[in-house]
Amino acid sequence: MATATEALEQIKERVQMVPVSNARDEIESGVRLVDVREQNEWDESHLEGAVHVPQAEVVERIDELHPDRSQRLLLHCRTDNRSARVADDLRELGYEDVGVIQGGILAWEDAGYPVVSASGLTPEQRDRYSRHTLLPEIGVEGQLKLLNSKVLLLGAGGLGSPTALYLAAAGVGTIGIVDDDVVDASNLQRQVIHTTDRVGVAKTASARVAIEALNPDVDVIEHNLRLDASNILELIEPYDIIVDGADNFPTRYLLNDASVRLRKPVVSASILGFEGQISTFIPYDGPCYRCLYPTPPPPELAPSCGANGVLGVMAGLMGQLQANEVVKLAAGIGDPLNGRLLLYDSLATSFTELKVRRDPHCPICGDDVPEIAAGDMGKFPDYELFCGAPAREPSPEPVA
Amino acid sequence: MPSATVKIPPVLRPQTGGEAAVSADGSTVGDVLNAVVEAHPDTREQLFAGENDLNRYVNVYLNDEDVRVLDGLETAIDDGDTVVILPAMAGGAR
Numbered sequence: 291m292a293t294a295t296e297a298l299e300q301i302k303e304r305v306q307m308v309p310v311s312n313a314r315d316e317i318e319s320g321v322r323l324v325d326v327r328e329q330n331e332w333d334e335s336h337l338e339g340a341v342h343v344p345q346a347e348v349v350e351r352i353d354e355l356h357p358d359r360s361q362r363l364l365l366h367c368r369t370d371n372r373s374a375r376v377a378d379d380l381r382e383l384g385y386e387d388v389g390v391i392q393g394g395i396l397a398w399e400d401a402g403y404p405v406v407s408a409s410g411l412t413p414e415q416r417d418r419y420s421r422h423t424l425l426p427e428i429g430v431e432g433q434l435k436l437l438n439s440k441v442l443l444l445g446a447g448g449l450g451s452p453t454a455l456y457l458a459a460a461g462v463g464t465i466g467i468v469d470d471d472v473v474d475a476s477n478l479q480r481q482v483i484h485t486t487d488r489v490g491v492a493k494t495a496s497a498r499v500a501i502e503a504l505n506p507d508v509d510v511i512e513h514n515l516r517l518d519a520s521n522i523l524e525l526i527e528p529y530d531i532i533v534d535g536a537d538n539f540p541t542r543y544l545l546n547d548a549s550v551r552l553r554k555p556v557v558s559a560s561i562l563g564f565e566g567q568i569s570t571f572i573p574y575d576g577p578c579y580r581c582l583y584p585t586p587p588p589p590e591l592a593p594s595c596g597a598n599g600v601l602g603v604m605a606g607l608m609g610q611l612q613a614n615e616v617v618k619l620a621a622g623i624g625d626p627l628n629g630r631l632l633l634y635d636s637l638a639t640s641f642t643e644l645k646v647r648r649d650p651h652c653p654i655c656g657d658d659v660p661e662i663a664a665g666d667m668g669k670f671p672d673y674e675l676f677c678g679a680p681a682r683e684p685s686p687e688p689v690a
Numbered sequence: 691m692p693s694a695t696v697k698i699p700p701v702l703r704p705q706t707g708g709e710a711a712v713s714a715d716g717s718t719v720g721d722v723l724n725a726v727v728e729a730h731p732d733t734r735e736q737l738f739a740g741e742n743d744l745n746r747y748v749n750v751y752l753n754d755e756d757v758r759v760l761d762g763l764e765t766a767i768d769d770g771d772t773v774v775i776l777p778a779m780a781g782g783a784r
Contacts, residue, residue, distance in 0.1 A: 539778070560779040563700045567779055583778040587747040591701050591736060591777055598700075633776075635710075642697075644754050644774065 298371060305377040308364065308389040310401045316364055316389070322356055323364045324348065325395075326376050331368060333416070333423075335407040337398065338431060345372045349379050359384045366391035366398070410434045415507065419461055432621035433461060437507065439620035440464040442529040444517060444545065446493040447471075448600060449535030449559050451483035452609030453616070458501040458508045460617050465501060466511040466529060469493040480602030517541055519670040522548045531619050533612050534558040539586040540673035546571070546579035547670060550655050551662060555626075557615040559608045564601050566608035569631045569646060570615050573655060576628040581649040586677040604636040691715045692769040694722045699777055705732035714773075719752055720763030722773055737775070749776040 292300065308316070317323055317339060325336055326345040336342065343351055345367070356363050363385065365373040370390050377388045391398065399405060411419070411430060415437075422428045422436075441462050443450045446469045457465055471493050473484040481493075488496040494512035501510050513525060517536075522544060526532055532549055534556050536542050542558070549556045550573045558579060559568040571578050586592065611632070618624040633642040650657045693715045698706050706712055712729065716722035720742065727734045739745045742763065750757045751774040757765050767773075 562779050565700055565779075583747065583749070585746040587701075587777045591747070592779070631776075633774075637710075642754075642774065644751050644776070645756065647756060647759055 298374065301378045302370070302374050302390075305374050305381060306387075306389045307370065307374070307392040309392050310397050310403065313364060313366075313389070313391045313398070314401075314403055316362070321362050321364050323366070324355070325367070326365055326373050327367050327395075333430070335395070335399075335405040336430075337366070337395065338404065338406050340366075341426060345376055348376050349383070352380065352383070352385075356385075360386050362387045362389070364389045364391065367394050369394045369396060406431050406434075410437075415461070418505075418507075422460070427623045428621055432623065435621050436461045436617065437463040439531065440466070440529045441531045441533060441616055441620070442466040442468065442526055443533045443535065444468050444541070445535040445537065446481070446483060446497040447477065447535060447537065448480045448561060448602070448605035449609040449612060450533070451481040451497070452606045453533055453535070453612045454483055454497055454501060455504065456610055456613035457616060458505045460613070461505065461507055462616070462620065463507065464509045464511065464529075466513055466525075467494045467497050468513040468515065468517055468525065469497075470514055470516045480600065480605040482606065517544070519544060519668070519673075522670075523552065523668050526554055527552060529554065531616050532556045533616060535560075535609070535612070539592060539677040542579060543586065543673050543676065544670060547654050549573065550578050551667060555619055557612045557619070557627075559612050561600050561605050561608050563598055564604055564636045566604055566611075566634045566636075567631060568608055568611050568615070568627060568634075570619070570627040572626065572628045577646045577648040578652060578655045580654050581652045582631065582646050584649070584652075589677075601636055604634065607636070608634065692717060692767045692771070694767050694769075694771045694773050696722060696726050696773045697775060699775055701777055702733055702736060702775065705736065706730045716767055718763060718767060719750060719757050719760075719765045719773060722767055723750070723763070723775075747777060750774070751776060 323337065323340045325332060325340040325342050326348055328344055332342045343355060365377055365388065367373040370392055373390045377390045380388050419433045422433050423430050439462050441457055443454055446454060446467050454465060473489050473491050473493055473496050475489050477484055478486060483500045484496045492514050494514045498510040498512060501508050526548060532554050534542060534545055545556065553573045555570065555572045557570050559566060615626055618626055629646050631644045631646050693713055696712050696714050698710055698712060703710060712726060714722045714725035716725050723737060727737065737745060737748055744750060752760060752765055753772055
């Protein structure tokens with residue numbers, strides 16, 4: 291009868307032990323990697339790209355996790371004892387190509403290879419974001435990406451208010467807000483980031499109060515100004531993702547043209563009445579706003595929410611869809627609305643999805659557009675002339 | 691003659707008596723839109739530039755595809771198709 295140690299040695303002779311340097315090459319080329327340690331060990335640190343399944347659950351879950359028995363699978367634990375046992379069990383189940391990282395994560399770290407360390411998250415953050423980090427698609431890596439992401443919101447209004455609140459709750463580390471308006475009582479029906487006692491306060495300052503109360507991790511940057519051709523490049527350059535909730539066409543076209551120049555993704559929604567539209571524009575990886583709408587409509591076909599009214603709840607829904615797009619882009623998960631336009635009709639409670647194609651003849655992102663000289667980067671056409679309308683309505687009534 | 695459902699955007703509903711969707715017959719997208727214009731003449735000016743060209747700021751989709759990448763107004767209609775008229779909207783911030 292073999293001792294436990296001898297039995298383990300026999301197992302390690304039967305299974306394929308992979309030195310860490312070879313394991314690293316395999317991981318870089320995208321092999322399926324399973325970490326069989328316990329939750330607390332995983333939380334402390336783990337290898338990027340690994341899937342976590344505790345030893346006791348691997349056999350039970352293997353069909354769902356890795357159904358193809360002939361496909362390569364790599365396992366590791368702290369040293370290599372637990373993973374070798376799991377590999378042996380899988381071999382008996384007919385798995386033909388299972389490797390075990392020799393020496394486990396300890397040998398990996400000794401070799402100086404990187405790990406994702408939960409030490410990037412404070413104990414408070416581990417608790418606050420635990421419902422995110424429990425999701426394998428997000429995990430600690432995804433949460434750290436969110437905390438390191440910088441998102442600029444154009445407007446803290448009907449769309450920007452819910453977007454900002456959800457991004458703040460999600461732990462987006464830097465949220466910039468561009469708005470030169472003050473909170474009005476007529477905003478409060480939908481602009482849920484503002485409150486009755488902050489009527490008359492600048493929207494950027496009001497949004498800061500709400501965000502900081504919700505999540506002290508977020509760095510709020512107030513841009514209490516109007517976006518225009520003279521400041522847009524400087525303004526959007528430091529950010530990773532731009533969220534467009536502008537209330538007028540000149541600003542939407544200006545933002546599009548500037549974001550294509552700087553290759554910044556834009557999550558763009560608009561609302562009117564009971565209906566909303568949303569799409570995500572990723573420059574050169576899909577259409578831009580001008581591919582979708584080459585020409586703005588005449589002012590009489592482009593009423594504002596101030597003139598027409600808007601259902602507050604619908605605005606909230608569209609703002610949350612924007613936040614959903616931002617979180618996916620920032621964490622690098624899922625399929626963004628790139629090349630798709632989603633329409634929402636709140637009276638019917640129905641969504642319609644339309645395809646949006648990149649226009650090869652687009653004057654901004656098309657194939658024949660010459661590269662813009664560095665000195666001309668900040669030069670933009672006259673959008674108010676182009677749109678036949680001022681960037682802001684002359685009406686003194688607060689709108690949208 | 692095939693029949694299509696035409697979805698009318700909010701900005702055009704005053705011209706269709708408030709209807710959000712209308713039924714129209716026609717063998718092409720152009721025929722269907724002309725049938726809408728016949729039933730609701732006030733929509734003509736906003737849909738068409740001149741005789742038979744769509745206004746450039748109006749996007750028209752057959753089901754989920756932009757007719758600009760199909761055969762434009764000549765695109766054939768099957769019975770039960772949906773035609774979506776979509777102008778840009780800008781509402782949002784304030």
